[in-house]
Amino acid sequence: MMKRRSFMLGAATLPLMMSGAIAQGRDDLVLAFIPQENPEKLIGDIAIISEWLSDEIGIPVRGFVTSDHAAAVEALRNGDADISFMGALPYVLANEHVGAQIILQEVYRGEPSYTSRIFVRRDRGIKELADLKGKTIAFADPISESGYLYPLDEFAAAGLLERGADPSTFFDRLLFAGGYQQAIQAVASGLVDAAGASQYSELLLSPEQQQEVIWISETPSLPSHGVIARDGLDADLRERFVNAMLKLNDPDHQELLQHVYSPDGYIIADPGAYEPVRDLARAYGLLG
Structure with missing residues (x-):
């Protein structure tokens, strides 16, 4: 049987996963990334973006690649991740079941949408x-x-x-x-x-x-991938993270976008844009 695993990296190497109880008492910020690209490539990308975010936010930032999309949702539920980069369907599931909130959307070719x-x-x-x-x-x-x-x-x-x-x-x-x-x-x-x-x-x-x-x-057309915050994340920390991510739109920092799935940039999210995805998920029995 193939075992699932998650790769943790950032300012320091972490154990594969942490319990939710430990996560609630952390003094760092942990990011989860879905494996839409080769996970081995993502490991290097995460190390670079985590180090930059650590400097911008002022606390250690660490990231890991989840085994799949469902694991990214579960990481938010358990407090093993504070922020998750994920698609629209995982987001509506995380929002429905664990109260997670979308805070940023990716922009590609001038639009926060794709096909x-x-x-x-x-x-x-x-x-x-x-x-x-x-x-x-x-x-x-x-x-x-x-x-x-x-x-x-x-x-x-x-x-x-x-x-x-x-x-x-x-x-x-x-x-x-x-x-x-x-x-x-x-x-x-x-x-x-x-x-x-x-x-x-x-x-x-x-x-x-x-x-x-x-x-x-x-x-x-469907809404672009988003950046999702777990329910209960400290509001000040969340704001500092959002402000740091929006700096990636600046010409001086745009080269870093290649380390977060290579969008053209980020915008503040519009939760209403994800309602068609929620409706389709219901049609397929993925939501009640």
């Missing part, structure tokens, strides 16, 4: 969603909006699946790769016939691989 796509290899002869009947598909994570929920709903919108129905009635095999990069790499490598992932996932491929992969369906 998801169904990617295939050019040489597979797959032109439309119906061609994937009986084929294999990779998604990023079962509680990812752009890496599962929204691209899966494309098949419902096309009349190929009913919302909430077992996807195995359409696909021969469905797997969760663990992140955007892993899912789209599975297509580029020919391990699966298709993948559902963020529109920007292609950028995680080599130039040669990008020539081999195309997309055949695109979802409606």
Whole structure:
């Protein structure tokens, strides 16, 4: 059986996870990052951004890569993380179940929104969603909006699946790769016939691989990934963190954005933008 693990880094190396009881008495700030990219790359990124944030905020900042999206929500619930970088679906689940609040949104190409796509290899002869009947598909994570929920709903919108129905009635095999990069790499490598992932996932491929992969369906716009604070986080500390993160929009600090998933910048979050995601989660039985 494969064991889940989380990698802790920052101003100092921490144990793999801390209990919630210990977390409540900390004098530091702990960040959780979902593994939408290769976790080994994220480890180096987290070390750099944590050190910079420590200097800006004035207390030690540490971060870890969660095993998956669900673990990021659980870290906020337990107090093992104070702040989590996560997608829209994990956020609405964290908000619903543990009272977590969205404080910042990523901006890409001038907008705090993006889409998801169904990617295939050019040489597979797959032109439309119906061609994937009986084929294999990779998604990023079962509680990812752009890496599962929204691209899966494309098949419902096309009349190929009913919302909430077992996807195995359409696909021969469905797997969760663990992140955007892993899912789209599975297509580029020919391990699966298709993948559902963020529109920007292609950028995680080599130039040669990008020539081999195309997309055949695109979802409606959905709100960008956010930065989420656990319920009860000290208001002053939360404000200092937000102010520090907004400094990344300044030209002098923009090079640091590559160490937080490479957005163009951050804005103060609009919680109302996430209501369509909440509605779709209810339609699929993920929320009551």
